Amino acid sequence: MTVPAVRVHSLPGRRRRRLSSSLAGWGYATPTAAFVLIFFVVPIGIVARMSVSDWKLFTGDQGWNSGKNFQSAMDDNLLWPAVWFTVKYTVVTTVILLALALGLALLVQESNRWTGFLRTSFLIPSALGLASASLLFYALYSPQSSPLLGFTDKPISFLGTPMSALWSTVALIVWRYAGFYMLLLLVGLQSISGDVYEAATLDGANRWQTFRRITLPLLRPSLALSTIMCVTGSLLAFDQFYILTKGGPDNSTITIVQLIYNSAFQGRNDLGRAAALSVLVLGVLLIINVVQFRGLRGKEN
């Protein structure tokens, strides 16, 4: 400490300590706070400003336009189909992904000679970027390059109908993320104490009862985390559809984020309208997440 002795004497010791520790506290918090301010608060402020301005991609800010962007966004005839599709996709993905991840986690939780190999092979797809994974599946699905077509006489159209495009994309996402959610749930499974299982066995509980009454309730925090991440991620889906289907066939696989992207960069080139849509999506996401937190935490306490 290089604080001059005189000043040490002039301050009561306790107050000095409190001051320096609160200074240190601020010091620790400042980098994060600056980060949040620059990379979160300011951009959201700009988007909010854009959403109420006549702000085209090429011409920049042309001033306030009194909510016309929101009007125009709500009038988009692709908006409600996109909302419906995004919700459908989110429900399908979340249910399949979490069920499969839980199954995989249960499969690899006990150690035997195959565990290491299985865990690694389930997790490997997570190491691939989503865009790269999408390109890989694009090649798999393309009638011109697909090795899958070697097994059939009649060509399969993986992306040709709205239904097949949805399920083909879900297959990609499940392949890409199952290992990741398996890992999350595995951590939760392994934090359940062995004593509880032992007690259950002594009480004569069978496998199903153990799973239903012990594993699931104690896994709740991990399941809650996975659900929230999966729902939020799926509602913001973009890359996979942008690469695989470009919203087709017949605009059947346009998600909300794609609609935003299209408004900004593909055709309308209207940043104000895209910002208005973003603000709406942000609001809806906030509400959904609050509801999820409440619902998933409620019973635990």
Next chain:
Amino acid sequence: MRLDISKKAIAGIAVATLTMTGLAACGGDSDKGSTAAPAAAGVDGVDDGSELALWTRAPLELQAKALVDKYNSGHKNQVKLTIVPNDDYVAKVGAAAGGGQLPDLFAADIVYVPNWAKAGLFADLTDSIAKLPYADKINQAHLAAGTYENKKYVLPFVLDLSVMFWNKDLYKEAGLDPEKGPTTLKEFKEQALAVQKLNKPGVNGTYFGGNCGGCNVFTWFPMVWASGADVMNPEGTKSLLNGTAAKEVYATWRDLQAAGAIAAGSKDETGATWVAAFQQGKIGVMPYPATLLPTADKTVKVGVAPLPGVSGGESTFVGGDGIGVSKDSKKSSQAWNFLAWLMSEKAQVDVLAANNTSVARSDLADNSFSAKDPRVALINKVAGSAQSKTPVAINFQQAFNAPGSPWVTLFRNQVYGDGSTLDKDNEAVTQVLGQQ
């Protein structure tokens, strides 16, 4: 999916940062007169060893690199080339335009040029172009697309034309004359069906991008033009895609689809691989980008014809990219030096024609390279035909090229549906074109 969210956050930050610098730059850039008119520097501009930045999109990489290398080796000015992925180009130019940070020179898909000229992204080149001794020989379709309110903003950078390609070997097998391609829509259909009848596994009559607006703008519009009709009114605000000739075009493809003569996968072809099957020798005849002739020639014996109309006619879509000096360039006289050189015989013949790309000057259509290959001569010739056009509309991208555009809906209903929705679908295109 946390990764997803953070990636999006970063993208958001990037956009926000760009726009912030944009805000800052907008403030200081109010005096737009700071860019000196390049015309003041004479016909050839200035070659004083400046560094010039040039942006273009990835499909033109080959030609852009060859042009820039040749220019740099013979000039004091040095052009620094930046290649941007096709799908990101509009977003990148938009962000730079808002921020006052456009490069000295940048190319643009010719169908977007009217919109970008209207938005004021280019510097006025009217006087400079007028001084060129061969100004009247430069491709008129491109010049017209780059003219807004009587001011000229762009010159042709690289022409990309659409022509009919056929596989000579498959034609021979099917009992067709391998040296004679289709001259009417009906012949096109018959020849495609003949190849289909070979029933060879993996081989089909024809192919098209069934979920790709841009592909069919490029290949179907000329079929309408060759029939003597038009696709839009001259102002580009009203769609005429429900005309008699257009109906014939749709009917041709609908019949081919019904006969199973279109290769599998066309229905969900977004454009990423629409040229691949022909190069693999799996397609009999299809409309194709002329720039890919050297590539296709490596694997297939290619025949080339102009795109035909209902009863004859010869047309092509004069596509590709135009290039202009940006509003933000502080070195417009030096940038003009590059453009003036680009229009010269040295660039057009020694670089573009040498790389099997069409020349953008009608007086150079017959050159030492086209003399070697009659197909190249034919492509050059059809570029100057009266029926060959570049469609001009301010809202072109949104109406036709964008994923999910009303044009995509229109032609999909025509080919895969019963076609009864044509007037309604055409009205939807008009509605987007007419937007202010």
